[in-house]
Amino acid sequence: MKTYSHRIALISPLLAVLFWGSAFAQTRPAASIPSAALIQPAELATALTDASAAKPLILQVGFRKLYDQAHIPGAQYAGPARDAEGLRALRQRVAKLPKAAAIVIYCGCCPWSHCPNIAPAYYALHALGFRNLKVLYIADNFGTNWVDKGYPTTRS
């Protein structure tokens, strides 16, 4: 009985930290993403059109109806990272990738300061150990900051 209680006492703080960490990641704003992790649309667009440049894995972590209308060529739909289901799908998508894999995530659902998806996605991948991870900075939305700029776009 004592051993059982002892185990619970040991595990509880760990579970609390995991729960708190997950909840905290989902409530952190996009502005909390380190600027060193950001990539500007023009920079990514240039890299995509450079035939000699290595192409990163691009994951869209926003809503499906946006992805279906327009997305970056080669980008895969990972699901909205604002909820547990979306984060689970994102983690599953990258589960077999080496930690050194070049990954770019983006959303563009709404203005950067209001985006509910990008920070949870960034912190989830960061926590998994991905260090070659970039976040596409979309100030207003995908239409304004990517499509209207004439950067490469495709649709489903």
Add this chain to the structure above:
Amino acid sequence: MAASMSRFLLCVIVTASLALLSGPCMAQSQMAMAPDFSRADMAGTAVHLSDYRGKLVLLNFWASWCGPCRDEMPLFSRWQRQYGARGLQVIGVSMDDDAASARKFLKQHPVSYPVVMGDAKLGESFGGVLGLPATYLIDADGRIVARFEGEIDLKNVGARIQMLLSHMTR
């Protein structure tokens, strides 16, 4: 002669006012016909956009997880109550990936206007809804007279709605 001159001056004033109030969203020369659609609202009632010809339609694309969208909706509800009798009709289009999320939100935060579910096809027909919120003003003839991306400038848009409504009732 005096009457036709008055009408001409009125037209000039209205056009100039609309141009001033329109801001950067859409030039008058870009006015396109709004694509018609027919969708069931959350109560199961059919909503045909073309049925609202003769009214000023505020068409708002939103989603339950979109903060700026949620901020705007109480005002749209108020505008519907305030200006509905004068010819304004607000229609919401949820871009939530599932209807259950939209229904749940609307149950907690009811609005005074019909809401239908949108999809990529509907978004594309309006030139692409590639960010939320996105709001369109459609005049009594079914032309898109304004498109606003992101949270709207409430004062500006409110003034524009009043201007368009007063123009309709002349």
